[in-house]
Amino acid sequence: MNQFKAFILKEIYHILRDRKTLLVLLGMPIAQIVLFGFALSNEVKNTSIYFLNQSSEPLAQQLIAKVDQNKYFDVKGYIQDAAEAEVLLRSGKAKVVAIIPSDFAYALAHENETTIQLLTDGADPNTANIINTYFTLITQQFRNEHFGKINLPYQINTNVRMLYNPQLKGEYTFVPGVIAMVLMIICVLMTSVSIVKEKELGNMEMLLVSPTNPLIVIISKAVPYFVISLIIVTIILIMSVTLLHIPIRGSLWLLYFVSSIFILAALSLGLVISTITNSQQVAMLISLMGMMLPTIMFGGFMFPIENMPLPMQIISNIIPAKWFYYAINGIMIKGLGISSLYKEILILLGFCVLFITISFKKFNIRLS
Numbered sequence: 001m002n003q004f005k006a007f008i009l010k011e012i013y014h015i016l017r018d019r020k021t022l023l024v025l026l027g028m029p030i031a032q033i034v035l036f037g038f039a040l041s042n043e044v045k046n047t048s049i050y051f052l053n054q055s056s057e058p059l060a061q062q063l064i065a066k067v068d069q070n071k072y073f074d075v076k077g078y079i080q081d082a083a084e085a086e087v088l089l090r091s092g093k094a095k096v097v098a099i100i101p102s103d104f105a106y107a108l109a110h111e112n113e114t115t116i117q118l119l120t121d122g123a124d125p126n127t128a129n130i131i132n133t134y135f136t137l138i139t140q141q142f143r144n145e146h147f148g149k150i151n152l153p154y155q156i157n158t159n160v161r162m163l164y165n166p167q168l169k170g171e172y173t174f175v176p177g178v179i180a181m182v183l184m185i186i187c188v189l190m191t192s193v194s195i196v197k198e199k200e201l202g203n204m205e206m207l208l209v210s211p212t213n214p215l216i217v218i219i220s221k222a223v224p225y226f227v228i229s230l231i232i233v234t235i236i237l238i239m240s241v242t243l244l245h246i247p248i249r250g251s252l253w254l255l256y257f258v259s260s261i262f263i264l265a266a267l268s269l270g271l272v273i274s275t276i277t278n279s280q281q282v283a284m285l286i287s288l289m290g291m292m293l294p295t296i297m298f299g300g301f302m303f304p305i306e307n308m309p310l311p312m313q314i315i316s317n318i319i320p321a322k323w324f325y326y327a328i329n330g331i332m333i334k335g336l337g338i339s340s341l342y343k344e345i346l347i348l349l350g351f352c353v354l355f356i357t358i359s360f361k362k363f364n365i366r367l368s
Contacts, residue, residue, distance in 0.1 A: 005144070050088055057104060089119060176313075184262075268352055268356045324348060
């Protein structure tokens with residue numbers, strides 16, 4: 001029994017002395033509580049909303065002010081026609097556009113009810129449903145504040161029109177997210193592990209005396225995974241169209257072009273990982289845990305980025321999957337063209353250049 005107590009005390013002493021172990025034991029729960037309790041939330045806040053106000057009555061302006069005062073909405077401005085609303089929703093500058101009719105105040109006064117039309121971006125069905133619910137609750141509060149003391153059934157109705165996903169299928173969000181996550185994990189994992197395997201087998205030393213440029217060998221090992229990744233994209237798209245009936249409204253060539261850039265960025269990131277580790281297990285751990293969690297948390301398809309605290313939003317900008325998801329979702333669901341996606345494409349190209357430069361530089365240093 002004394003030996004048992006001695007071993008327990010020894011292990012406790014070891015844990016207290018080992019700062020890394022202590023940091024993991026105490027820091028991990030705290031980090032998870034902060035991350036999932038405060039940073040990651042499905043609650044929708046500060047939703048960008050535009051108004052097409054066809055009424056000149058003060059009552060309509062009072063309703064707009066009521067919406068703007070709420071934490072769930074951020075009134076960005078006013079538009080002149082429905083065509084402008086379509087442009088804002090397609091570009092992602094607006095999540096919802098509210099159209100107030102010209103007889104808004106008159107209908108309430110004489111007919112006891114009126115209807116506001118909501119044009120909502122249905123590409124993310126969960127967010128769209130929450131937005132519509134919030135807006136309806138605000139209109140009910142507004143009605144109670146202005147007409148609650150009057151014993152008449154005043155009613156402000158909302159006529160919701162879901163754009164791009166009228167049936168509110170969750171697959172519209174799920175499929176682009178799966179493509180981003182699968183490509184990121186497979187490309188990074190297979191590239192890093194395959195090159196580290198060559199290190200473990202001692203083939204890197206052979207490259208030093210080989211007449212072939214070692215960089216050519218490294219690139220040649222990445223090419224098969226590039227082709228396999230494009231095949232995976234094709235399989236997912238075929239299954240999405242045939243089984244899930246998800247349309248591809250944009251250019252198929254643009255979709256493959258953006259996918260190719262993202263695949264190249266992920267492969268380059270795998271090369272970077274292979275230059276900083278000499279173990280397949282470590283490379284696998286970094287590729288899986290280091291890529292999967294950031295992709296899920298900051299990719300934009302699980303948790304709305306705009307609802308995160310500002311520091312988390314800044315961190316999300318360095319996640320390639322976020323920009324790829326925005327691009328492929330815009331192509332598939334909204335039918336966006338390259339003129340609307342140039343920002344995402346340029347950022348993905350920037351990741352490619354950055355990762356390739358780092359990996360080649362570190363690889364040359366290791367060979368020298």
